[in-house]
Amino acid sequence: MSHVRQQIREQFATTVTGLSTTGSNVFQSRVYNLESVNLPGLIVYTKEEASQPIVIGSSRTLERILSLNVEAYVKGISDSDDTIDTIAKEIETAIAADTTLSSLAKDCFLESTEINYNGEGEQPIAVMTMTYQIMYVTAEDSPGTAL
Amino acid sequence: MSIFTFEDDADFASYFVADYGGHGISALYTPYQSESSTTINIILDEEFLEADGESVNVETTIPIAYCRTIDVSSARHGDTLVVDATQDLDGNTIKAATTYKVIETMPDKTGITMLRLEEQ
Numbered sequence: 001m002s003h004v005r006q007q008i009r010e011q012f013a014t015t016v017t018g019l020s021t022t023g024s025n026v027f028q029s030r031v032y033n034l035e036s037v038n039l040p041g042l043i044v045y046t047k048e049e050a051s052q053p054i055v056i057g058s059s060r061t062l063e064r065i066l067s068l069n070v071e072a073y074v075k076g077i078s079d080s081d082d083t084i085d086t087i088a089k090e091i092e093t094a095i096a097a098d099t100t101l102s103s104l105a106k107d108c109f110l111e112s113t114e115i116n117y118n119g120e121g122e123q124p125i126a127v128m129t130m131t132y133q134i135m136y137v138t139a140e141d142s143p144g145t146a147l
Numbered sequence: 148m149s150i151f152t153f154e155d156d157a158d159f160a161s162y163f164v165a166d167y168g169g170h171g172i173s174a175l176y177t178p179y180q181s182e183s184s185t186t187i188n189i190i191l192d193e194e195f196l197e198a199d200g201e202s203v204n205v206e207t208t209i210p211i212a213y214c215r216t217i218d219v220s221s222a223r224h225g226d227t228l229v230v231d232a233t234q235d236l237d238g239n240t241i242k243a244a245t246t247y248k249v250i251e252t253m254p255d256k257t258g259i260t261m262l263r264l265e266e267q
Contacts (some may be wrong), residue, residue, distance in 0.1 A: 029263055030202070031202075031203065032199070032203065033197055033200075033203055033204045033205060033206050034203055034204075034205045034206065035205075035206045036206070036207070039205070043202060043203065045202060051258055054167070057208075071200070071201045071202060073200060073205060077204065077265060077266070077267060091203070116201070118198050118200075118205075119250075120196060120198045120199070120207075120209065121192070121196050121198045121205070121207030121208060121209060122207050122208050122209065122210050122265065122266040123207070123265060123266055124265075125198050125200070125205050125207070127200050127201050129201050130165075
């Protein structure tokens with residue numbers, strides 16, 4: 001059984017795959033540049049997690065707070081701000097419909113959204129980073145099973 | 148008429164020749180909010196660029212048209228350039244005809260103006 005963090009990342013990516021604006025342009029933990037055919041697109045990362053024991057004893061239980069980032073990339077000559085906001089609406093709606101991410105998490109919510117624009121290239125590029133806080137619980141010695 | 152001592156208009160024009168293997172191509176230039184267009188020769192440079200993203204970058208190009216300043220002496224943001232399709236000697240299309248909008252003007256004060264472009 002894979003780590004619950006991996007299961008959560010994959011479930012999140014599955015949930016945001018097929019949205020109206022970004023369609024199947026969804027990648028996990030991508031490290032290579034995006035090309036035009038990948039846009040508009042999403043990348044899902046799980047880069048940071050904090051944990052603490054909530055049950056003390058010989059078999060401890062860990063409560064974990066996972067920061068999941070979903071980055072949206074848009075390229076276009078007009079209304080890229082509107083497109084970014086449309087993508088945000090689609091993601092927020094999809095995740096709000098399943099805040100336990102198929103029972104892997106206790107809860108998740110959108111913590112922050114940051115939007116930046118880049119006019120260096122042949123067409124403007126807009127980049128949005130949405131950070132979700134996801135709480136899940138595992139036994140210390142069984143990180144592959146969500147409790 | 149060029150005022151430069153060492154280069155005349157013919158010299159500048161020769162830099163932009165579109166025939167006989169020259170680097171130039173013809174483009175239809177339309178000043179902003181104008182209904183009249185003129186055909187000029189330009190050198191179109193589209194250097195590769197990794198535009199900054201967040202965790203990754205985006206592959207793109209920086210289209211810049213090098214022009215004779217006398218052809219675009221009143222260039223400003225919003226002017227347009229229409230460039231015909233680029234084809235190889237066998238007639239294969241390398242790049243389709245493209246319309247660009249001027250988003251930055253950079254005259255070098257020596258007879259050449261660079262226009263940074265946005266692909267439409």
